Amino acid sequence: MPIKRLQISGVRNLQPLSLTPALGVNFIYGENGSGKSSLLEALYILATGKSFRHHLLKPVIQHDMDECVLFSEIDDNRLGNGRLGVRRSRSGDKAIRLNGEALHSQAEASSWLPVQIIEPNTFKLLSGSPQERRQFIDWGVFHVEHSFLDQWREFKKLLQQRNAVLKKQQPDWLDVWDKGFVKAANAVNESRKAYIERLLPVFQHTLSRLDANLDVELSFYPGWERTSNLIDILHKQRERDLQIGHTQSGPQRAELRIKVDKMNAADILSRGQQKAVVAALKLSQGVLFQQETERSTIYLVDDLASELDEKHRFALCQLLEDLKCQVFITSIEHNSISDHWKPKGCKMFHVEQGHVSDKTPLV
Numbered sequence: 001m002p003i004k005r006l007q008i009s010g011v012r013n014l015q016p017l018s019l020t021p022a023l024g025v026n027f028i029y030g031e032n033g034s035g036k037s038s039l040l041e042a043l044y045i046l047a048t049g050k051s052f053r054h055h056l057l058k059p060v061i062q063h064d065m066d067e068c069v070l071f072s073e074i075d076d077n078r079l080g081n082g083r084l085g086v087r088r089s090r091s092g093d094k095a096i097r098l099n100g101e102a103l104h105s106q107a108e109a110s111s112w113l114p115v116q117i118i119e120p121n122t123f124k125l126l127s128g129s130p131q132e133r134r135q136f137i138d139w140g141v142f143h144v145e146h147s148f149l150d151q152w153r154e155f156k157k158l159l160q161q162r163n164a165v166l167k168k169q170q171p172d173w174l175d176v177w178d179k180g181f182v183k184a185a186n187a188v189n190e191s192r193k194a195y196i197e198r199l200l201p202v203f204q205h206t207l208s209r210l211d212a213n214l215d216v217e218l219s220f221y222p223g224w225e226r227t228s229n230l231i232d233i234l235h236k237q238r239e240r241d242l243q244i245g246h247t248q249s250g251p252q253r254a255e256l257r258i259k260v261d262k263m264n265a266a267d268i269l270s271r272g273q274q275k276a277v278v279a280a281l282k283l284s285q286g287v288l289f290q291q292e293t294e295r296s297t298i299y300l301v302d303d304l305a306s307e308l309d310e311k312h313r314f315a316l317c318q319l320l321e322d323l324k325c326q327v328f329i330t331s332i333e334h335n336s337i338s339d340h341w342k343p344k345g346c347k348m349f350h351v352e353q354g355h356v357s358d359k360t361p362l363v
C-alpha cells in the first residue's frame with residue numbers, strides 16, 4: 001500500500017512540499033504549531049476526502065490560497081502502481097484523479113489508500129455518537145468487501161424513500177416499500193455482523209498485547225431486536241413511524257457496544273485506557289484487513305505521547321512494527337520515541353514553521 005511519494009500544497013501553514021517517505025515508519029517531529037498534524041491531515045484528506053480535525057475543508061486551505069492540491073504515488077501489492085491526486089478549492093469544488101483519469105467518487109480513491117488515524121481525539125470512537133462506531137464497522141467491511149458500498153447505497157436509497165412515504169403520511173405505500181427495505185437492510189446487516197464476528201478475536205488479542213489488564217467486551221446491535229424479524233418490527237412500529245416521520249428500526253440504528261463490567265467503556269475507563277482501547281480497535285482492523293486481502297493499512301499516529309504512558313506507547317509501537325505497514329507518527333521531541341524504538345528502514349522528518357525536511361541519519 002505504501003505511499004512512495006507525497007506532494008502537498010496549499011494546506012494550512014505547510015510550505016509546498018515533496019517527500020519520499022519510508023515504506024515503513026516515518027517519524028515527524030517539530031515544535032507546537034510547526035505543521036505536524038497538518039501533514040497527517042493532508043494525507044487523511046487524500047485518502048478519505050475529509051479532515052480529521054474539522055468537518056469542513058475550508059479551514060484547512062491555506063490563508064490567501066484558493067485551493068489545496070495533494071498528490072501521491074502509491075505502490076500497492078495487489079492494485080499495482082497508482083498516482084492519486086486531489087484538488088479541493090475554497091469554493092467547494094473538488095477533483096480527484098487516478099492515473100490521469102477523473103474519478104467521480106471518493107470511494108474508489110479511498111480503496112487505494114486505506115488509512116487509520118490515532119490522534120488525541122480518538123477516544124470519541126467510544127464516547128461519541130453511534131454513527132462514529134457504525135463508520136468504524138463500515139470502514140472494515142468496505143475495505144474487505146467492495147460490494148458493501150453498493151449494498152449500503154441501495155439501503156440508504158430505500159430508507160430515504162420509506163421516510164419520504166412516512167412524512168407524506170401514505171401508509172398504503174408502506175407494504176410496497178417494506179419488502180425492498182428489509183431485503184437491503186438484511187444484506188447490510190449480514191455483512192456487518194460477519195465482519196464483527198471475525199474482528200472480535202483479533203481485537204481481544206491486540207488489546208491483551210496493548211494492556212493485559214483491560215477486559216473489554218464488544219457486541220454488535222443490528223439496529224433492531226435480534227429476537228424478531230425486521231419486517232414484523234416495521235409492522236409493529238408503523239403507527240409510531242408515521243407519527244414521527246422516520247423509520248425507527250434498521251441498520252441506520254446499528255451500534256457497536258463497547259463495555260467494561262457491563263457498563264459503557266466511555267463512562268468507566270480513564271482517557272489513557274480509552275485511547276488504548278481505540279488503538280486496539282483500529283489496529284485489529286489493520287490486522288484483519290491484512291489477513292483477508294494481503295494489503296496493508298497506513299497508520300497516522302498524531303501526538304503519540306498524548307494520554308499514553310511509556311509502557312502503552314511502547315506496546316503500541318511494537319504492534320505497529322509487527323504489522324509491517326507504513327506509519328506516519330508525530331511527536332514534539334525528536335528523540336521521545338526514536339531513542340527507544342528504531343524500526344528497520346525508518347525515516348525522520350523535521351517540521352519547522354511549515355517547512356518539512358528529511359533528517360534521516362545516514363548509516
Ligand SMILES: Nc1ncnc2c1ncn2[C@@H]1O[C@H](COP(=O)(O)OP(=O)(O)OP(=O)(O)O)[C@@H](O)[C@H]1O
Binds near residue numbers: 032061303
Ligand atoms: N488555513 C490555514 N492557513 C495557514 N496557517 C494555518 C491555517 N490553519 C492553521 N494554520 C496554522 O498552522 C500551524 C500548524 O498547525 P498544526 O496543528 O499542524 O501544528 P502541530 O505541529 O501539529 O502543533 P502541535 O504540536 O501543537 O500539535 C498553526 O500555527 C496554525 O496556526
Ligand SMILES: [Mg+2]
Binds near residue numbers: 302303
Ligand atoms: Mg498537532
